[in-house]
Amino acid sequence: MKSERKIFADYLVKKNLRETPQRGMILDAFLKIEEHTTAEQLYDIVKKRDNTIGQATVYRVLKLICDAGLAREVDFGDGVMRYEHCYNHPHHDHLVCRSCGKTVEVVDLVIEELQKRVAESFGFELTDHEMYLYGICGNCRHKK
């Protein structure tokens, strides 16, 4: 938490951007949330502290947070972008229940290695990837 603020401050300095109350408040609110969050949800939270804040600013700061390496976009394909923590949250993929929407963060090093190899076999140098596994969770299966 301390170091995230430091990273963000350093990023602003490096980019010749200013540290403002809004930027600080939005960053703090984002860091407190452990779930995957939309700009709208973050806006609602920040508004409670300062109801003069504009949602355009939330979108703008969220972009800065991503650029600073503290957040990552997650796209579950429902038309709304979500954001998750990046710092001290190493790369992972997502397992999503088609029935209740529950998500689990997963990582499989063998898959990651094979992805690299597949890319290379076609002459590509892999830079990143997206993998979403969809299914029915145990809970939902037992209900039916």
Place this chain on the structure above:
Amino acid sequence: MKSERKIFADYLVKKNLRETPQRGMILDAFLKIEEHTTAEQLYDIVKKRDNTIGQATVYRVLKLICDAGLAREVDFGDGVMRYEHCYNHPHHDHLVCRSCGKTVEVVDLVIEELQKRVAESFGFELTDHEMYLYGICGNCRHKK
């Protein structure tokens, strides 16, 4: 080609929907395209044959074609949905060049198997998945 039309016709009958000139024309145009195509691109093609056709109809028929199992949505994350053939085109994932946009269709049975296992290890029954590998293709690498 013949069998795709048959599948679509059967699907319409099963769902009590009518076979119309527009539906036939849009399906034919879609089947002729081998690339990943947007609704807009398909609309432009169909319009050349019948400039009275509406793009809402293209969207509607594209949805029918998907439901009939002849097309699949592909989301490269650029805000536009693309469609690809499904019939006689077994499941595959996509390798996309971040520089030139070139796409390669790939499939790795080991990865597919591991995906199933990862899901099961969390109590999920895997129904489907999305995997996009992003990188720099050989061409683009040599240019730089």
Place this chain on the structure above:
DNA sequence: TTGCTTCTGATAATCATTATCATTTATGCG
């Protein structure tokens, strides 16, 4: 202060997709 630049919030614009609705077209029946 005084300029100058950056930030912000309100608002309008964008853009792919969906919804609405009046009109057209197909179908089933007497």
Place this chain on the structure above:
DNA sequence: CGCATAAATGATAATGATTATCAGAAGCAA
């Protein structure tokens, strides 16, 4: 064949998340 009913179409408006615009506020440098 008319007529009633239902489905399909095309034009158009609406949607909704995100982005652009722009006038005013706030910070900074001299």
